Every structure is written in C-alpha cells, then in structure tokens.
Amino acid sequence: MTRKVVLYALAIGFALYLVVPFYWIVNMSFMHEVDAASVPPHFLPHDPTAANYLSFVNPSTDQALVGSNAVGDTPYAVLNSLVVAFSTAVVNLVLGTFAAYSFSRIQFRGSQVLLIVYLLTRMVPGIAIIIPFYLVMRALDLLDTYGALILSYTTFALPITIWILKDYFRTVPRELEDAARVDRCGWFRMMWTVFLPISAPGLVAAAIFSFMTAWNEFMFALFMTSSISSQTIPVIAANFATDLNTQVTLMAAAGVLAVVPPLVLVLICQRLIVQGMAAGSVKG
Structure with a gap:
C-alpha cells in the first residue's frame, strides 16, 4: 500500500x-x-x-516597438518555423528511409561501425561547427534563406532518424517483401504499397523527432538568418526581452503560439509515436 x-x-x-x-x-x-x-x-x-493575441494581428504603437517589432513579426516567424520544420522532416524521411532500409536489410562489413559513427556526429557541440556551417552557407549564397536552415537541421536530425527507422524496419517481416516480389512488384512499388504503409509508426516517430529538432533550434537560426523572411519563432521570441520595454503578457502569448503547433501534432500522432519508438526495443 x-x-x-x-x-x-x-x-x-x-x-x-x-x-x-x-x-x-x-x-x-x-x-x-x-x-x-x-x-x-x-x-x-x-x-x-x-x-x-489580437496584438499579433494589429499591434498598437507601443506594442510595435517591443523588441524591434517582435510582436508584428511573430505570425511570420511561426509560418517560417512551420515551413522549415516540415521541410526538414520530409527531407529526413526521404534520406533516412533509404539509409535505414539498407542497414536493416543488407549485411555488409562495417555497418555497425558506420552506424556508430553517424550517432557520434550528434555528440559534436553545435558551437564547434557553427562557423564552418556559416562559411559554407555564405559560399553557397544561402544565408538568410530556408535552405540554410533545412540543410543544417537535416544534418542534426538525420543520424537519429536513421537509428529510429533502422530499428523499426527490422521488425517488418521479410516474408511480406518476398510475397510482393512474387506478385511481380518492383522495389519502389513494393516500398510504396507494402513496406512503408506497414512502417507508418516508425516513419511518424522519425518525422516528429525531425520536426521538433527544427522547431526548437535557436543558435543556428540566429546565425544563419537576419530578416523576417526566414527567421523562426525561437529567434523572434528572444527579441521580446529588451532593456527598454518588456511586456511579459506578450511574451507569454508568443510562447503559447510557439508551443501549440508541435503540441497539437504530438497529440494527434501520439499513438503512432509510441509504437514507432517502442517497436525496436521490444522486437529488435
């Protein structure tokens, strides 16, 4: 008791x-x-x-001065975050699916070492590579664009995406693939009609992880962007705290707007997320 x-x-x-x-x-x-x-x-x-909340649509004169117009920029920043996070999730799923399928179905020398190397890249602190990233993006003329953020966040999220999908793909019976091939399905058709639908929980878990990685990241977004055309919500939210005029109620409202999209996404997909994250540990 x-x-x-x-x-x-x-x-x-x-x-x-x-x-x-x-x-x-x-x-x-x-x-x-x-x-x-x-x-x-x-x-x-x-x-x-x-x-x-209405001030984000029509800020008053005083509110417009908060954090260099952070109030007016918040709706655009939320939209930027949605575009960047969704794009990062899609790119990670495409690349991660091909890589994870190879690791789960093809036995080759050094596969485990390569997987560990992928995972070790996540141990490198962001501050150690942000300057090289900045120089590369400047050379590619991608600064202050969605592309710079999507490429950066894909680099961060892809190793974990591969690990999540690799463990889940190993739980999918090979007999299903063999049956599809007997029915004369090519590899791409088999993946699209048989393998990926069965792997939906793992795909959703990996997509949510990639989405959250991109949505929450602050440091690279601060360095890589300089205008509201690409700045994300963490960067704009930081602008609310100023020495001259800080309104905590506006900060709280901006915080709610920043939390709601990923929270709704997780609540909708929570069952698939749990299945995707648990499958590898239970069956793998």
Missing part, C-alpha cells in the same frame, strides 16, 4: 512539473500587464482578455 501511495505521489508530482509551467504561460497570456506583475500572483485572470 505504501509503495502505491509513493508511486502515485511521484506520478502526480511529475505531472504537475510538466503541466504547471505551460498552464502558467497560458494563464499570463490572458492577463493585463498590471495583473501579471502583481504580488501575490494571480493564479486565474481577474479580467481575462484576448488583447495579447
């Missing part, structure tokens, strides 16, 4: 640890600035308002 009580208490404490910060951001986003700064704090808005 005591063990169950302790486990439930730990579970409740961990749930509060995860939920309370997000609740507090949502709570503040519906407050007036004076209520957000009050002591003791208000755990519920006394006079809820949607003005903080």
Whole structure:
C-alpha cells in the first residue's frame, strides 16, 4: 500500500512539473500587464482578455516597438518555423528511409561501425561547427534563406532518424517483401504499397523527432538568418526581452503560439509515436 501511495505521489508530482509551467504561460497570456506583475500572483485572470493575441494581428504603437517589432513579426516567424520544420522532416524521411532500409536489410562489413559513427556526429557541440556551417552557407549564397536552415537541421536530425527507422524496419517481416516480389512488384512499388504503409509508426516517430529538432533550434537560426523572411519563432521570441520595454503578457502569448503547433501534432500522432519508438526495443 505504501509503495502505491509513493508511486502515485511521484506520478502526480511529475505531472504537475510538466503541466504547471505551460498552464502558467497560458494563464499570463490572458492577463493585463498590471495583473501579471502583481504580488501575490494571480493564479486565474481577474479580467481575462484576448488583447495579447489580437496584438499579433494589429499591434498598437507601443506594442510595435517591443523588441524591434517582435510582436508584428511573430505570425511570420511561426509560418517560417512551420515551413522549415516540415521541410526538414520530409527531407529526413526521404534520406533516412533509404539509409535505414539498407542497414536493416543488407549485411555488409562495417555497418555497425558506420552506424556508430553517424550517432557520434550528434555528440559534436553545435558551437564547434557553427562557423564552418556559416562559411559554407555564405559560399553557397544561402544565408538568410530556408535552405540554410533545412540543410543544417537535416544534418542534426538525420543520424537519429536513421537509428529510429533502422530499428523499426527490422521488425517488418521479410516474408511480406518476398510475397510482393512474387506478385511481380518492383522495389519502389513494393516500398510504396507494402513496406512503408506497414512502417507508418516508425516513419511518424522519425518525422516528429525531425520536426521538433527544427522547431526548437535557436543558435543556428540566429546565425544563419537576419530578416523576417526566414527567421523562426525561437529567434523572434528572444527579441521580446529588451532593456527598454518588456511586456511579459506578450511574451507569454508568443510562447503559447510557439508551443501549440508541435503540441497539437504530438497529440494527434501520439499513438503512432509510441509504437514507432517502442517497436525496436521490444522486437529488435
């Protein structure tokens, strides 16, 4: 009995640890600035308002000055993040599928060493390679474009994508491929009609990982972009905190806008994500 009580208490404490910060951001986003700064704090808005969210569409004169027009730039930054994150996920899936299929189905000398080398590349700190990346993107004339961010984030996410897909592909029975070939399916048709539909949970898990990697990244986006034509939401969100004028309610509203797209995506695909991440460890 005591063990169950302790486990439930730990579970409740961990749930509060995860939920309370997000609740507090949502709570503040519906407050007036004076209520957000009050002591003791208000755990519920006394006079809820949607003005903080409406300001992203039509900012007032004072709001437009916050963080060099960070308020007005936020909708464009969210759109940029969606484009970059979605494109990164697609590129990672295409490249990762070919590589992971090869590792899962073809036995060749040095395959495990190569996989470990891929994984070790994720241990290199970003600050150590950001200058070379910047010089390469400048030489390719890709600075301040989606291409610079997509290429950078693909480099970060691809090793883990290969590992996730490799483990899941190994759980797909080879007999299904053999049966498709007996029915005169070519390799591409077999992949498209048989193998990939069965591998949907693994593909979704890898896609969500790539999406989140691109959505949350800040340092490379800060270095590689210089205008709202390609700046993502982490860069714009950092502009809200200034020495001259910081409005915490606007920051909270921007934080909610930044969290909602990936949160909705994860909630929709949570069953497939769990299946994709667990399949390799259970069956592999």
